[in-house]
Amino acid sequence: MCGDCGCEVANADHFKQTIHLEIDVLKKNNHIAHQNHHWFHDHGVTAINLMSSPGSGKTALLERTSREFQESAFSILVGDQQTDNDATRLQLSGARVRQITTHSSCHLDASMIEKELDFIKEKLLIIENVGNLVCPSAFDLGESKKVALLSTTEGEDKPEKYPVLFHKADLIIITKSDLIPYLDWDETKCLDSIHKVNPKARVIKLSSKTGEGMKLWYDFLRECLCV
Amino acid sequence: MHELSIAKAIVDSGIQHVKQGQKVLSIHIKVGVLSGVVKEALEFAFPEASQGTVFENSRLEVEKVALVLFCKKCHKLTRSEDIVILCQHCYDTEVEIKEGKEILIQKMEVE
Numbered sequence: 001m002c003g004d005c006g007c008e009v010a011n012a013d014h015f016k017q018t019i020h021l022e023i024d025v026l027k028k029n030n031h032i033a034h035q036n037h038h039w040f041h042d043h044g045v046t047a048i049n050l051m052s053s054p055g056s057g058k059t060a061l062l063e064r065t066s067r068e069f070q071e072s073a074f075s076i077l078v079g080d081q082q083t084d085n086d087a088t089r090l091q092l093s094g095a096r097v098r099q100i101t102t103h104s105s106c107h108l109d110a111s112m113i114e115k116e117l118d119f120i121k122e123k124l125l126i127i128e129n130v131g132n133l134v135c136p137s138a139f140d141l142g143e144s145k146k147v148a149l150l151s152t153t154e155g156e157d158k159p160e161k162y163p164v165l166f167h168k169a170d171l172i173i174i175t176k177s178d179l180i181p182y183l184d185w186d187e188t189k190c191l192d193s194i195h196k197v198n199p200k201a202r203v204i205k206l207s208s209k210t211g212e213g214m215k216l217w218y219d220f221l222r223e224c225l226c227v
Numbered sequence: 228m229h230e231l232s233i234a235k236a237i238v239d240s241g242i243q244h245v246k247q248g249q250k251v252l253s254i255h256i257k258v259g260v261l262s263g264v265v266k267e268a269l270e271f272a273f274p275e276a277s278q279g280t281v282f283e284n285s286r287l288e289v290e291k292v293a294l295v296l297f298c299k300k301c302h303k304l305t306r307s308e309d310i311v312i313l314c315q316h317c318y319d320t321e322v323e324i325k326e327g328k329e330i331l332i333q334k335m336e337v338e
Contacts, residue, residue, distance in 0.1 A: 016252065016338045019244055025236045025256070025330040107229050135229035138263040138330075163310035164263040196311050199320035 029139055032110035036142025039117055040125070046224045047125040049141055051165055052149035053158070054131030057175035059086045060208040061149070061217070062126060066095040068211075069218055072225055074124035077116055079108040081130060096122070107135035110142055124225060133158065137165035145224055151176040152183055156190035163197040171202045171220055178207040230268040233330060234276035241332055245281050252336040253286040259327035260294050260310060294327035 024030065040047050050058050062076060076097040078086045087099035098119050100112050108129050127143065129136040148169035150158055153176055159166035166172060172194055180187075187205075194201055204220070206213030241254060258264040266289045273287045296305040298314035299321040305314050314322055 016336055017249075019335045019337060021241075021244060021332045021334060023240050023244075023332045025233060025240055025332060027240060028236065105229075105232065107232070109232070134263055135232075138229055138233070164261055167261065167310060167312065195320075196313070199312050 026138070026140075029110050032114050033140035033142040036110055036113050036117070037144075038142075040142060040144065043120070044123055045120055045125050046123065046145075046227070047127060047141070047143040048145050048147055048221075048224065049127045049129060049136075049143040050147050050149065051129045051133075051136045051169070052131065052151075053133045053154060053162075056131070056149045056151040056154060057208055058128045058131070058149055059089055061173070061175065061206075062090055062095065062128060063093040064208045064211070064214060065126075065217070065221075066090065066093040068214065069221060071218075071222055072124045073122045074126055075120050075122045076126050076128060077108075077113065077119070078128040079112070079130040081106065086128065102130055106130055106132050107139050108141060109139045113141045124221065133162040133165050137168055144227070145170045147171045147173060149173045149175050150190070150194075152179050152185045156186055157193045159190075159193040159197050166194060166201070167197045169198060169201060171204065172198070173217065174203065174205040176207060176209075177205045177212055178210045230264060231272040231276060233264055233269060234272040237273070237332060238276050238280050238282050241282065241335060242280060244335065245337060249281065249337045251282045251285040252338055253288060254282065254335045255288045255290065255333045257290045257292050257329055257331045257333050259292040259329045260308060261324065261327040262330045264330055266291060290333070292326055292329060295325040296322040297325050298322050 052058055076090055076095050077100055078097060079100045079102055080086055081102050084099040087097045090097040098116055100108060127141060146169050148166050150172060152174060194203060204213055204216040206217055245251060269289055270287055277283050294307045294310060298317060298319055300319040301314060301317040303316045312322060313320055
């Protein structure tokens with residue numbers, strides 16, 4: 001009889017053992033993100049990770065930025081589960097862009113960026129993450145800054161409903177400000193919601209359609225390039 | 228549903244600590260409220276991610292970790308299940324996050 005559990009297998013070696021670990025589950029992603037971060041630093045690249053829900057205006061913001069921002073050329077990596085529609089739109093605005101199709105994955109991870117490092121030639125890289133308010137926030141890419149977009153049509157309380165992404169953002173951009181006159185959108189409520197989850201967030205409000213507030217975004221990009 | 232990616236990462240990380248011939252009976256994970264991981268979604272994804280590995284049919288135990296903030300002004304701790312970055316004692320926002328961001332494999336039971 002086995003001495004461990006009393007089963008019939010003589011001298012069986014199947015005793016239970018508890019292994020204490022405390023391992024970071026995202027260690028592998030974080031390691032690659034760290035390598036990406038070093039690559040960006042060594043090549044003088046400022047990388048910005050744009051995250052938001054689908055339809056909040058990431059691509060429209062980058063289209064206008066491609067046409068207007070003169071201080072530095074920039075490359076764009078754009079993530080979507082399917083299609084290269086966003087990359088096509090951005091190419092038409094003159095940007096140098098590469099589409100990353102994630103298929104079943106709802107976010108970009110650090111290894112997807114690592115595979116595209118050869119594409120990056122400019123001093124500024126903007127990563128348009130997959131449109132999703134939850135998943136992209138868990139995966140560091142090695143970026144210098146995280147930027148979250150929140151459109152006025154999404155209502156004021158999205159930051160409280162999806163706090164992780166907004167908590168991690170260095171900059172929060174309220175988009176589609178041109179629609180405010182047509183919506184019951186309350187700026188004070190929106191700012192309160194942002195500051196509950198990210199009291200130190202820098203917040204700007206703009207419209208990629210009319211150009212209102214775009215200067216504040218360009219100022220942010222300039223500051224990032226100077227660091 | 229990034230929990231499938233998280234579940235795969237749990238299997239990839241944990242597998243390195245399992246010796247040849249051993250089978251995993253249970254695995255205990257700690258997920259902070261600020262990690263963005265939903266317990267139920269992770270439990271749903273884990274059987275799929277563990278199929279064909281030593282984790283197949285193992286029991287996933289997910290422990291939620293509340294947000295713990297240390298206030299730099301009044302030096303008190305605030306514990307919260309909600310993500311509100313505010314000291315609940317003096318209502319200051321100068322706080323340091325002590326717990327709540329983690330996604331950790333804490334322990335595994337093997338035989």
